[in-house]
Amino acid sequence: MAGTDRTRAEKALRDIDTTGAPAVILINPQLGENIGMAARAMLNCGLTDMRLVAPRDGWPNDSATNAASGALVVLENARVFSTTTEAVTDLNLVFASTARGRDMTKPVVTPRKAAAEMHEAWAASASKAGILLGPEAKGLHNDDVALADAVLTAQINPGFSSINLAQAVLLFGYEWYQASIDVVEREVPISAHTRPATKEELVGFFEHLERELDNCGFLHVKEKRPSMVRNLRNLFQRANLTEQEVRSLRGIVSGLATGRGGSGSGNHD
Numbered sequence: 001m002a003g004t005d006r007t008r009a010e011k012a013l014r015d016i017d018t019t020g021a022p023a024v025i026l027i028n029p030q031l032g033e034n035i036g037m038a039a040r041a042m043l044n045c046g047l048t049d050m051r052l053v054a055p056r057d058g059w060p061n062d063s064a065t066n067a068a069s070g071a072l073v074v075l076e077n078a079r080v081f082s083t084t085t086e087a088v089t090d091l092n093l094v095f096a097s098t099a100r101g102r103d104m105t106k107p108v109v110t111p112r113k114a115a116a117e118m119h120e121a122w123a124a125s126a127s128k129a130g131i132l133l134g135p136e137a138k139g140l141h142n143d144d145v146a147l148a149d150a151v152l153t154a155q156i157n158p159g160f161s162s163i164n165l166a167q168a169v170l171l172f173g174y175e176w177y178q179a180s181i182d183v184v185e186r187e188v189p190i191s192a193h194t195r196p197a198t199k200e201e202l203v204g205f206f207e208h209l210e211r212e213l214d215n216c217g218f219l220h221v222k223e224k225r226p227s228m229v230r231n232l233r234n235l236f237q238r239a240n241l242t243e244q245e246v247r248s249l250r251g252i253v254s255g256l257a258t259g260r261g262g263s264g265s266g267n268h269d
Contacts, residue, residue, distance in 0.1 A: 020122035022176065023049040023130035024169055025087050027144055030056045030136050036067025037166035038133075039074035045173030046180070050078040051087045051130070084132065084144045089200035092127035093118060096148035097168055098140050099161050104234050107150040114152050115175040127196045133168055146230040147199065149237050194244040201246045206233050208250055212257045 024042055029035050029052060039050060052059060059080050068075055081087040088094050095114045109117070114131070121127035132148060134140035145151065154171050156163070163171070210219065210229055219225045241249070 018046055018048055020119070020126070020128075021047050021049060021180075022118050023051050023087075023091065023128075024173075025051045025053065025084070025130050025132050026055070026165065027053040027084055027087075027132060027140065028056060028135040029165065032057055032061035032063030032065075033067040034136060034165045035061065035078075036064035036069075036071075036075065037164075038169045039064070039068045039071040039078075041166045041170040041173055042074050043071040044170065045177040047169075047173050047176070048074050048077060049130075050074050052078055052080045053084050053087050054082060055080065056135075084147060085199070085203055088130060088132075088147055089198060089203070090128060091130045091199050092125075092196035093121050093129040094132060094148045094199065095129070095150050095152040096132045096140055096145045097152045097172070098134070098145060099153055100139065104142075104145060104151075104230065106145075106148065106234055106238070108153055109150050111152060111154055111172040111175040112179075114150070114172065115179040117150075118176065119179050121196070125196055128198075131172055133165060136165055142230060143226075146233045147203075147237075149240070191242075191244075194242040197241045197243045197246045201243055202236065202241065205246050205250050205253075206236070209253050212253055215257070 024038065024047055026035060026038060029038075032055075035052065035055065042048065042050060055061070057063075059078070060075070064075055065072065079087075095109070118129040121129060131152060132140060132144055134144065152172065154161075154163070154168075206229075209232065213219045219228060221228075236249075239245075
């Protein structure tokens with residue numbers, strides 16, 4: 001990082017509390033320029049946790065650097081993942097940014113509402129949050145949306161609702177930054193003996209449940225299996241499970257599987 005850009009970045013973050021700031025997860029981004037402009041929008045709003053899932057043109061990318069306009073602190077700390085699942089493993093609360101209906105039963109919130117919920121979740125139980133944004137040409141895949149707790153949709157002109165990646169980041173980031181100015185701490189609503197489940201723990205439970213459902217023949221209709229799996233995952237995403245609840249559910253699945261002679265595999269209490 002050039003000295004001038006480093007000084008600008010340090011100054012940009014000096015008076016901003018980024019504790020609990022959400023991750024911005026770009027899935028299969030296609031152009032380095034768009035990644036750079038998204039980084040610029042992030043730093044505008046005090047966001048620094050950029051995660052890239054299988055960027056098309058590889059990483060690092062000179063085009064991203066040139067388009068970042070000094071937001072190199074975001075690019076230099078960006079992390080690259082092979083899959084969306086890997087990118088959200090440490091998160092507790094995830095929003096999927098999409099303007100299209102997905103035929104899924106999920107809450108639909110505005111950027112303002114999502115920002116408020118993220119601040120509340122962090123204040124209540126240090127829940128880490130993130131926002132998923134799909135590739136420029138076609139948006140998020142349904143399997144990515146299924147990993148989210150809610151759909152994030154900006155209320156803009158329905159006759160012309162197409163926005164680019166950086167615009168989407170700025171719409172959300174602005175609302176998050178505004179909400180961070182006057183956050184009221186709230187009483188912890190869950191037991192001090194547990195915490196919100198991470199996506200890694202949830203995915204572990206999902207895969208455990210789906211494996212036993214395959215074993216017992218519940219998911220035997222091949223063409224229906226993907227939608228049935230997504231529906232089950234969406235159901236449990238809406239439950240806002242704690243780490244202890246996930247372990248209990250895995251114990252129930254193992255108990256039922258063992259009772260009918262199944263594998264009963266999976267780590268749980």
